[in-house]
Amino acid sequence: MIPLFAWIIGSQIVLTTQLITILFGVPIDVTLIEAGFNPYILGTVIALGLFFGVFVHEVAHSLIAKAKGIKIHSITLLILGGVSQMEEVVPDPKVELPMALAGPLTSLAIGIICSALVYVFPTLPDPAVAGVLVFTFGYLGILNVLLFAFNLLPAFPMDGGRVLRAWLARRMPLSRATKIAADVGRAFAVIFGIFGFLMLNPILIIIAFFIYIGANQEATFLRYYILLQDVTVADAMSNSVSTVEPTTPLPRLLELMYETKHLGFPVVERGNLVGIVTLSDLHKVSPIDREAMQVRDVMTPNPITLPPSAPLIDALRIMTAQGIGRIPVVEGDTLVGIVTRTDLLRVMELREKG
Numbered sequence: 214m215i216p217l218f219a220w221i222i223g224s225q226i227v228l229t230t231q232l233i234t235i236l237f238g239v240p241i242d243v244t245l246i247e248a249g250f251n252p253y254i255l256g257t258v259i260a261l262g263l264f265f266g267v268f269v270h271e272v273a274h275s276l277i278a279k280a281k282g283i284k285i286h287s288i289t290l291l292i293l294g295g296v297s298q299m300e301e302v303v304p305d306p307k308v309e310l311p312m313a314l315a316g317p318l319t320s321l322a323i324g325i326i327c328s329a330l331v332y333v334f335p336t337l338p339d340p341a342v343a344g345v346l347v348f349t350f351g352y353l354g355i356l357n358v359l360l361f362a363f364n365l366l367p368a369f370p371m372d373g374g375r376v377l378r379a380w381l382a383r384r385m386p387l388s389r390a391t392k393i394a395a396d397v398g399r400a401f402a403v404i405f406g407i408f409g410f411l412m413l414n415p416i417l418i419i420i421a422f423f424i425y426i427g428a429n430q431e432a433t434f435l436r437y438y439i440l441l442q443d444v445t446v447a448d449a450m451s452n453s454v455s456t457v458e459p460t461t462p463l464p465r466l467l468e469l470m471y472e473t474k475h476l477g478f479p480v481v482e483r484g485n486l487v488g489i490v491t492l493s494d495l496h497k498v499s500p501i502d503r504e505a506m507q508v509r510d511v512m513t514p515n516p517i518t519l520p521p522s523a524p525l526i527d528a529l530r531i532m533t534a535q536g537i538g539r540i541p542v543v544e545g546d547t548l549v550g551i552v553t554r555t556d557l558l559r560v561m562e563l564r565e566k567g
Contacts, residue, residue, distance in 0.1 A: 215260045222256035222352070233351040237331050242344030255349060262353045264290050266323050266360065271295035273319035274372075277312040286534075306382035306390075313375035317364045324357030368398035370427030391435045398428030438526060440561045446528055447521035449560045450542045450550035456481040457490065459509035466508055467495060479541045479548055480512050486541055486548050488512035518543040521550065525560065528552050 222229070226246060234241050245251055267290055274297045275285045289296045327350045334346040365373040374394050381390035402425035409417030457466060457478045470476060470492060477491035490512040495503070498511060517531055518541045528540055532554055542550035 215257065215264070218260035218263065219253055219256035222259050223253035226252040226255070229352060230348055233331075233348060233355070236355065237328070237347075237351055239331055239335055239347055239351075241347050242340040244341040245345050246348055251345075255345065259349060259352050259356075262349070263356050266320060266353065266357050267295045269323065270316040270320045270360065270364075271297045273315040274312055275299075277315045278308075281308045281312070283308070306379040306387070309375050309382075310379035313372040313379065317361045317372050320357045320364065321361040324354045324361060327351070327354035327357060330354075366401060367394070368401035368424050368428065369395055369431040370398075370424070374398050374428070374431070388435065388439055391432055395428040395432035398424055398431075402428065437529060437561060440564045441525045441529060441557075444525040444560060444564070445521065446519050446523045446525055446540075446542055446552050447550075449525050449528075449556040450521065450552040451556065452550045454479060454541075454548060454551050456548070457508055458482060459487060459507065459512070461508045463495060463498065463503040463506045463508065463511065466490065467503070470495075477539045477553075479516070479551060480508055481548060485546065486516070486518065486543060488514045489516040489539070489541060491538070516541060519552070520544055525552075525557065529557055532557070 227243075230241050230243055230246060233239075246255065268288065271288045271290075275288065278297070278299055279285055283299050285297060285299055287297075330350045331347050331354065334343045334350070337343040337346070364371050365376070367373045367377040369375070369378075374397070377397065378387075378390045378394040381393055384390075402421045404421075405417050405424065406421035409415070409421055455469070455473050455475055455478055457469065457480055459480055459482050461469075466478070469478070477489060479486055480488035480490055488509075490508050494511040494513065498506060517535065517537070519528060519531075521542055521544055531540060532538065539551055539553040541548055542552055
């Protein structure tokens with residue numbers, strides 16, 4: 214996105230300079246700003262500055278989360294902001310409120326600091342250099358204040374949606390608070406979508422889609438976690454496990470899949486679990502090459518496993534994060550079962566109806 218943002222900023226440099234002058238009331242010398250390729254160089258600098266601001270915004274979330282004992286796996290920067298990949302737990306309103314506010318308040322602080330510097334640079338002896346700095350920090354100040362305002366919209370998946378849920382959760386059950394916050398998010402998405410179509414603005418349409426999907430995912434996530442509370446892997450796993458050996462020919466593996474209707478098998482050698490093989494592993498090999506290959510050639514070695522006593526929520530978390538459909542269940546060194554995505558859905562359906 215950096216080149217795209219740089220081009221957009223560079224191509225609108227004159228209009229933006231006028232806007233910054235009006236907003237801050239500070240005259241800007243455009244000698245260097247408009248010279249040669251400088252508009253696009255400045256566009257690149259501002260785009261990098263914006264994404265650095267988004268990164269700091271997400272770090273603020275992460276620091277609060279870590280202070281509260283929540284593990285942080287990664288931070289992903291996106292076109293509309295960032296996402297901190299945290300350990301998935303049922304949110305505690307007392308933790309979620311400060312964590313959600315940390316990001317927007319950090320963006321606001323960056324915006325205020327950048328805006329304050331706009332009034333410092335005009336004192337520099339070189340007006341052209343001062344103009345470049347006023348433009349750059351004025352632009353970043355505006356963008357970070359907009360990032361603050363956008364993230365405080367009371368709609369999932371923005372921080373404002375989490376603030377709203379945390380506030381509601383102090384007055385009602387968490388599930389109801391999540392439903393209300395998700396409904397508000399979907400309402401905002403519809404409004405953005407309508408305005409986007411009427412104004413022929415693709416950015417608003419993208420934002421609407423982003424908000425709508427995020428609101429649905431948040432509501433679904435919490436529903437799953439509430440349904441799977443106090444359920445262990447042992448309650449959902451299949452005890453009768455069909456296994457294959459590493460030396461099993463791939464044509465025979467395909468036959469077993471047809472016979473058993475299973476799309477994956479643990480691979481066991483001398484009683485020890487050594488891997489797992491799935492239909493997707495088979496599809497990576499052409500039908501002609503399969504004739505001369507064995508399971509050991511395509512299996513995933515050292516697969517992720519869980520003990521029977523593990524919370525079933527852990528299985529859901531791992532399957533979602535790793536994009537896998539089954540997890541072998543091991544007690545000690547012995548394979549005692551397997552839990553699949555279908556098992557999870559069956560348990561959730563039974564608990565929902567029960």
